[in-house]
Amino acid sequence: MSKRSKTSRRPRVAWWAPLPPHHSGIADYSAELLPHLESYWEIDLFVDGLEVDPGLAERHRVVDVRETDPAPLHAGYDAVLYHIGNGPAHIYAYHALLRQPGLVVLHDVALTHLVAEITHGRGRTDLLFRELREQHGDEAAEELRRYVYLHEPAPWLVEPLRHPLNRRVLAAARAVLVHSRFAAEQVRAARPGLPVEVLEMHAPPPVAGATRADGPALVLCTAGYLTPAKRLESVLHALARLRGKVPFAYHVVGELAPGYRIAGLVRDLGLEEQVRLHGRVPGPTLDAFLSAADVCINLRHPTSGETSAMVLRVLAAGTPVVVSDEGWFSELPDDAVVKVASGPGEVEALAGAIESLAREPERRRALGAGARRYAQAHDPVSRASGYAAFVARHAGPAGTATERAAARALDSAAAELGFDAALAGGAALAGDLG
């Protein structure tokens, strides 16, 4: 009798995400999670011509989609995971997803920047009109017309979630993983019936040995990539109101987005002595700032439905953080963060929050402990097992049903003969049949 030899193997996963040394929250996120996912999956990294950190390239096969057509390869994977965020680093994954459906990790609900970049940003404003009209109707197209012809504010910057331009992604997704209940609700409303799961983002491991300066001034810090949505103007106005009441020092750590200037406002408000702009700093220096601060301020408005890796980093440092009360930030526990409402009362609310934190060191300590608890409960190991479960529930290679059936047949034929079908270009073969 013939024997059917079964070889048990880890699922093969195609991981589409920007990676270090590229600078982005999602690149760091990938690099932090991948080591914990290796025990579940065999992971190949699909990148867009970017240099990949040598440590990652050593442990994974790297497929540069500028050199290799990924479409025929996909049939050979048990799951294709596209990480989609609202920025140009995700354009290649966006295009690939539309071509070959797969699983989506949606880091931002709104993809307005991304879609605007590949249309309007490339001189094809007509395509952005079409996208807005097809996905969100004539009213959305009218807003774009006012932006283009009447120079009104860009709608995708003012209110990204109203016309999030994510419909194509949701149509191509087999299942979606998001980082917040808020994002899940948005996705469910946009495409009922699409499987959506929430897996809260992991926090980095705590940094050991950092000590909080016990000086008379309250040490405040805002860190991250600094765009108008980080509300630095509101923060500076709130601090101006505290002058004379509360001694403080405010450190702004991070790169300012092109065209975003705050130095003039710091001067106008007479805060030059208290406010220091540090620009982008290396990781260890950043962690030192976060640990040394008494309170961090990380506002976000408008939200694109994103999760803030920086807030998680602050929580892991055990530092209380003031956040905006919207989107994912609203879901953070009240024993770890202080929430202030966005909108007209933002400055007053923020000033009040900082003042009370300044007067209540015990509450700051309690919030810091709560922050650490949250970070520990969201360690990468527990996130990895959540990922594995998500993929197990929704696995299936990208590509057509024919491609998948052919890939399965080739995989099992090769396994019976004791080798990996990939050696024979099995996935490409299956792709040819699809």
Next chain:
Amino acid sequence: MARPVRSVAVCHPQIPFSDGGAERLSAGLVAALRGRGLAAELVTVPFQWTPRDRILRSALAWRLLDLSQSNGRPIDLVIATKFPSYAVRHERKLAWLVHQFRQVYDLLGTPFSDFGDGAEDRAIRDAVRSIDAHALGEARARFAISRRVAERLRRYNGLEAEALYPPPFGRERFAPGEQGDYVLSVGRLEPLKRVGPLIEALPHADALRAVVVGVGPEEAALRARAEALGVADRVAFLGAAPFDEVVALYADALAVYFAPYDEDYGFVTVEAFLSGKPVVTAPDAGGPLELVEDQVTGLVSELAPEPLGAALAALARDRKWARDLGEAGRERVRDITWDAVLDRLLAAA
């Protein structure tokens, strides 16, 4: 109780536009099975070995075939011969191994294999070995066309196989004729078949003539060498002669020269013996040495021009001895018949 065998698929890889001993073996097996009243069919799939991954694809192609039934009727038995045809899946599979993919085994590191030590080559080599281990390992019974082939399978894959010698195509046609004055060489003119030493030996073999049947990449070089050695008038290159003519050439030869490098089996030996001719071969010829016993059924000579020339000259001088050696050879292959092969194969099915 196993179902009696009524239908047999003989599996053999095809190299389009190329034909050789292995192809004749499979065709002969099909004909013999039909001769016994069984439904028999040759199943073939083209085999490619460049680029490298095609080797594995060919194995996959065989594995994906479903030979359990055809046209609603079961295929009772599968007999597979060469790599990668034995990758085929069937619950009653026999392997009658003609040869493995030798470039990753015994030929590795010789000029006859272009496999190196790079990562890709290693991966393909390992995969081929794994295919052999799995596909031959799952066979209901394993035979090899010679002890030499069985030895390699044991050595490289740890699998046992029984030597089962196939008869040559048109076996009944071979018979002794006149004893002529030429040494016959039959086979492709390529390095592994080592026809060159025969030409080199002629200056040392008195006035003996050589008749060379076959075509191949070395033909021009061999002709040029014969010219250079001044023996061109004693060598006849006949090219691809028709079968009848080859049978007649065997029948009337003095002896047959057949000294390939590590041959798997060598139909030429059997054809020579059936024709009552002694075979002159080399100590590293492989399969032929299972039948050629030095000074009993032929001569085993070093291939340097002088010893080889001397061996050939000795046969030319002592023609009775040559005839006796040939007759002993004829006795040696008397039982190499399709009947004997089918009895053994079907008993194992």
